[in-house]
Amino acid sequence: MTEPADDIFAQLKQQATEQLKKITTPEELEQWRVNFLGRKGQVPRLLRTVKDQPAEQRAAFGQHGNKLRQELEGLLTAHQKKVGTRAMSQPQPKVNQAGLGHLHPLTLTRRRLQNIMAALGFLIIEGPEVEEEKYDFDALNIPFEHPARAETDTFYLAPRSPRGDGRVLRTSTSAVQVRAVIENDLVPPFQIASPGRVFRNEKPDPTHESTFYQLEALMVGPSVTVADYRSITEALFSTFFGKVASIRLRPGYFPFVEPGFEIDMSCPFCQSGCRLCKQTTWIEMGGAGMVHPNVLSNMNVDPEKYQGFAFGYGIDRFTMLQHGIDDIRLFWSGDIRFLKQFA
Numbered sequence: 001m002t003e004p005a006d007d008i009f010a011q012l013k014q015q016a017t018e019q020l021k022k023i024t025t026p027e028e029l030e031q032w033r034v035n036f037l038g039r040k041g042q043v044p045r046l047l048r049t050v051k052d053q054p055a056e057q058r059a060a061f062g063q064h065g066n067k068l069r070q071e072l073e074g075l076l077t078a079h080q081k082k083v084g085t086r087a088m089s090q091p092q093p094k095v096n097q098a099g100l101g102h103l104h105p106l107t108l109t110r111r112r113l114q115n116i117m118a119a120l121g122f123l124i125i126e127g128p129e130v131e132e133e134k135y136d137f138d139a140l141n142i143p144f145e146h147p148a149r150a151e152t153d154t155f156y157l158a159p160r161s162p163r164g165d166g167r168v169l170r171t172s173t174s175a176v177q178v179r180a181v182i183e184n185d186l187v188p189p190f191q192i193a194s195p196g197r198v199f200r201n202e203k204p205d206p207t208h209e210s211t212f213y214q215l216e217a218l219m220v221g222p223s224v225t226v227a228d229y230r231s232i233t234e235a236l237f238s239t240f241f242g243k244v245a246s247i248r249l250r251p252g253y254f255p256f257v258e259p260g261f262e263i264d265m266s267c268p269f270c271q272s273g274c275r276l277c278k279q280t281t282w283i284e285m286g287g288a289g290m291v292h293p294n295v296l297s298n299m300n301v302d303p304e305k306y307q308g309f310a311f312g313y314g315i316d317r318f319t320m321l322q323h324g325i326d327d328i329r330l331f332w333s334g335d336i337r338f339l340k341q342f343a
C-alpha cells in the first residue's frame, strides 16, 4: 500500500541525501542541518502539516516524518565524523574552561514525546504548577472527601481549607487541559496534550517520587472512541521505542473517566520475557479511559453530543524503560556520573 505521503518523504530524503554528498566543510554541513532539520527546516515544517492530513492517515504520516528525521539525524552524525563540526574547526581554548552542559534525560524524553504527539495532530499546551483545587480536583470529578485530596497525598500551599478553595502543587496535568478548554472556549473536535511536572506527597522509593513528569492527552469529538485511543497510543509507543507495539486494556477506576483502563504495552525489548517486563512480555504504562460526562460538562462541553478519551503516562517511566534505569530517584539525585551518560 502506497500512501501519497510516502512520496513526499521519499523525495525529501533523496534531496537531502544528494546535497549531503557534496558537502565538504563544517559550515556547509551546518547550513544543511538548518535547512532540513532546523526549527524552520523542511522536515519539521512538513511534520507540522500533519493536522491537514486526512484523520486516518495522520498516525502514519507522523511515523513517516519522525522516521525521516531520525534517518537524517543519523546521516548528519555520520557526516560530522567525516568533515568535523564547526567547534572542531575553531582553535581550541588553551585555558581550562568549564565544560558545556547538556540536557537532562527527562527533558530529552519529554521533547521526543511532545514531537510525536504534535505529529499526531495534538496541540501541546502548558500551564501553572501551582493550581487551584477547583481545576486540579473538582473539575475532574474528584469530590472534596476523596482520599487523593488529603494532605497526606497532596501538597497544599497553606493549611487545607474546609471550603476546598485552596491552592495545591498540581497532582496531574489534567488541570492544564481543563483550563485550556474553558479559557479558550474550545469547541470539539479538539485534541490537546500537556506534558509537565506534577507533585504527590509520596515517600520516594525506586519506583515512586514526590515530583515526576507526566504526559497527558485529551481528544474530544462527536464520535471519538476507544479505537481512536488505541491507535494514537500504539503510534506513540511504537514511534518512541522504535518497534511496533500493541497495547492491552485492563479495567481500572479513575474518577475522571468511565470506563477507565489500566494500560499495558507489549514489551519492545524482548520476544519471550526479560528483566524490564518482569518476564511477562507486558509492561504497565499508565491509565486511560473515556472522559466522564461530568468532566465534559465541567469543561462546558455537551456530553450528549460529544465524547472523548484521556490518558496519562509517566515521562520518567518512558525514560527508565528506554535506558534500563531501575531507580527513579536517580533523576533528582544530581549525581553527575549518572547524568553524564546522557551527554
Ligand SMILES: [Zn+2]
Binding pocket: 267, 268, 269, 270, 271, 272, 273, 274, 275, 276, 277, 278, 279, 280, 281, 282
Ligand atoms: Zn521484555
